[in-house]
Amino acid sequence: MHNRVLLIEDDDELRELLARYLTGQGFSVREAANGRDGLALALGQDCDIAVLDIMLPDINGLEVLRELRGKTHLPVVLLTARGDETDRIVGFEVGADDYIPKPCNPRELVARLQALLRRIAWDHKTEVDASRIYGDLRVEPGQRRIFQNDQPLDLTATEYEVLQVLLSRAGSVVRKTDLMQWALGRRLEAHDRTLDMHISNLRKKLGNDDPPRIETVRGLGYSYRVPV
Amino acid sequence: MHNRVLLIEDDDELRELLARYLTGQGFSVREAANGRDGLALALGQDCDIAVLDIMLPDINGLEVLRELRGKTHLPVVLLTARGDETDRIVGFEVGADDYIPKPCNPRELVARLQALLRRIAWDHKTEVDASRIYGDLRVEPGQRRIFQNDQPLDLTATEYEVLQVLLSRAGSVVRKTDLMQWALGRRLEAHDRTLDMHISNLRKKLGNDDPPRIETVRGLGYSYRVPV
């Protein structure tokens, strides 16, 4: 639940289909349409697992993977054309953790992502557990705690999720419907004020600064003000 | 290198073919032609990874896997009939790490085995049998005992498992469902309070300190407070 997937796939239609499906399954998805962007995002520490198409317009997927492996152990699932055995084998050799042939079944993709994440959880301590810092806040995913100037904030489970999502996208606007899906795991229905309440409570716990750390973007959602 | 693979497959021809190929690739192979033998070998601690056919003459492969998961985290690659999607998804849910459709390409099998082993090698650093110390507690896996200030705690088998899992992840939150699976060897069903009871008893035996050594993370699980 609440894992962050990076989707590197140039086919817009497929990418958006998968993104929608993964989001519906509780993943927080970020997307890249080419190798360069994908690589940048993957190195940005803001995802737990990557799905990487081999056929990309700029850099070859395998090259992206090789590049990535020089710097991180981020788990990677390759998307390959069905039957292209060579790519597969090379992919594994370069350090992929899994591959799925295209056209792929989304349910299977989810199952594989979860199997991989579970295996990592068992074996312990990878990037998934690494702490992330945003200004005076520090997120400790292992403890599921967030510290402000090294003082743990007393957050409820939901508040932790909401804030963690906002932080992982610090500086950009998170739409309410997405925030709902990622942090609460369900659809935003009309007249549902739940999210507003959690935001309100979070602001209180973060200290009601001016300007507020969590900015309201009317009609859209919220955004954590990027720390200097 | 020289990893030990357990091959559980009833088709003699296929099994021997794979065995020969894997051996040629530098694996040390042991074989089982049915679920019962396979299970016994898998629990014998003498292998690093297992390849498990779903269709077996005696016990269903998924059943073998479920049984196995109660006791060990041994990585398992499932062999399934091509296209049988249900088996796959169920397989992942029961805790498989990967699957390959039959008829399978041996090169791909090797690639997948190696990807899995590599992932584990990265993540896995701790030795299994060494005693570990957490503050005033000392875990002796050999004796299956835990000492507090060099006094052995009088724990039951289950309590030992629960505490040992919590300790091995000290400082991180362990989800109830995982704790159940790892320590009790079965799935957490709704309204099952067994785990809560063991925690309650453990707290009593550890001395009901304040703040408690075993913290409750509401809605998620428990976490052993990391000693200073």
Added chain:
DNA sequence: AGGCCCGTGTAAAGCTTCGGTAAAGAAAAT
């Protein structure tokens, strides 16, 4: 400008789910 609608902030109340633990029953070990 005035009025209206809609989205938002937040206090307070309602309600559900979750967790602690005692006690009883079932199962396993001795």
Added chain:
DNA sequence: ATTTTCTTTACCGAAGCTTTACACGGGCCT
């Protein structure tokens, strides 16, 4: 058979999620 351990049942209190209600304010229309 007896003891130990594990599981189930039941009850309670508390945590925290959601709903309700009302207030505020911006944007838009006339």
